[in-house]
Amino acid sequence: MTMGYAPGKVILFGEHAVVYGRPAIAIPVTQVQAQAEVQDVPTDKGIVIVAEDLSFIHRVGPEPTINEQARPLETIVLKTLEWLHITPRPAICITVRSTVPLARGLGSSAAVSTAIVRALAAHFSIAITPQEVSELVYQTEIIHHGTPSGIDNTVIAFEQPVYFVRGKPVEPFQVGRPFHIAIADTGIPSSTKVVVGDVRTAWEANPERYEALFNRIGAIVQRARIIIERGESHLLGPLMDENHQLLRALGVSSRELDLLAKAARKAGAGGAKLSGAGRGGNLIALVTPKTATAVERALREAGARDVLITAVS
Numbered sequence: 428m429t430m431g432y433a434p435g436k437v438i439l440f441g442e443h444a445v446v447y448g449r450p451a452i453a454i455p456v457t458q459v460q461a462q463a464e465v466q467d468v469p470t471d472k473g474i475v476i477v478a479e480d481l482s483f484i485h486r487v488g489p490e491p492t493i494n495e496q497a498r499p500l501e502t503i504v505l506k507t508l509e510w511l512h513i514t515p516r517p518a519i520c521i522t523v524r525s526t527v528p529l530a531r532g533l534g535s536s537a538a539v540s541t542a543i544v545r546a547l548a549a550h551f552s553i554a555i556t557p558q559e560v561s562e563l564v565y566q567t568e569i570i571h572h573g574t575p576s577g578i579d580n581t582v583i584a585f586e587q588p589v590y591f592v593r594g595k596p597v598e599p600f601q602v603g604r605p606f607h608i609a610i611a612d613t614g615i616p617s618s619t620k621v622v623v624g625d626v627r628t629a630w631e632a633n634p635e636r637y638e639a640l641f642n643r644i645g646a647i648v649q650r651a652r653i654i655i656e657r658g659e660s661h662l663l664g665p666l667m668d669e670n671h672q673l674l675r676a677l678g679v680s681s682r683e684l685d686l687l688a689k690a691a692r693k694a695g696a697g698g699a700k701l702s703g704a705g706r707g708g709n710l711i712a713l714v715t716p717k718t719a720t721a722v723e724r725a726l727r728e729a730g731a732r733d734v735l736i737t738a739v740s
């Protein structure tokens with residue numbers, strides 16, 4: 428039996444604009460985790476995928492599956508086996524478990540795929556680099572999200588803070604001094620594919636307005652990177668607030684996210700913004716060891732389903 432693990436992630440700055448070539452910053456979140464377990468089974472069983480949290484068992488057949496739920500898992504398993512040059516198909520059971528909440532901007536699909544790739548590579552004793560893991564996982568991210576920027580698979584495969592520009596080599600960067608953020612779950616699922624599609628429609632109708640908003644977001648990301656590298660994280664709050672306002676202007680915030688942002692700031696957070704696709708999912712707020720408890724309480728009182736405090740280091 429062999430195991431593979433992967434963390435969740437949050438985007439600190441730059442979501443949506445990153446789809447249009449601007450930079451974004453994302454960090455791994457280790458409090459949530461996906462895991463995959465690979466076991467050899469009798470030869471007549473073929474490849475079986477057990478998704479424990481989704482309560483389904485899928486047997487990989489000779490033709491690609493038409494089952495929507497199973498397709499991304501089947502795809503990552505088959506693409507990885509192909510990459511590892513494992514032929515003929517082995518008889519294995521892959522069991523997947525995850526504490527990364529689904530459709531909340533925490534990268535659940537990329538985390539599950541990454542855990543599967545790592546478990547399979549370990550099972551067949553083949554070394555695989557983070558870049559190779561990331562590229563394989565991207566191929567299933569396309570099934571989930573349409574035309575994703577690739578930031579989720581990158582930050583999760585590299586497991587360190589990344590400054591990401593679509594199509595460019597990943598730039599891991601140094602965090603000058605660790606800092607903390609609260610991650611508050613609105614409890615509202617959000618489809619990245621739908622929200623990204625809506626932004627595209629709006630951009631097509633009014634490219635000048637949207638390009639200008641993306642440029643402003645891109646400039647915030649560049650400033651944020653310098654601040655994080657210098658260890659001056661107390662200066663990040665206003666940038667988070669500004670980024671949130673620009674995301675509102677893109678039309679991807681919601682009443683719930685705005686309420687949580689307001690509650691966090693009132694309770695002492697340095698700044699707050701939605702994270703990920705928006706409309707639901709998560710809000711992030713800049714906290715310190717001193718403000719964390721009050722901010723967490725305020726977020727819960729304002730309706731957050733769950734709150735995690737995570738260190739960025």
Ligand code: PMV
Binds near residue numbers: 441532574703704
């Ligand atoms: O909701 P998430 O975590 O999948 O984030 C989506 C981030 C976007 O920038 C909106 C889309 C993308 O592909 O980068």
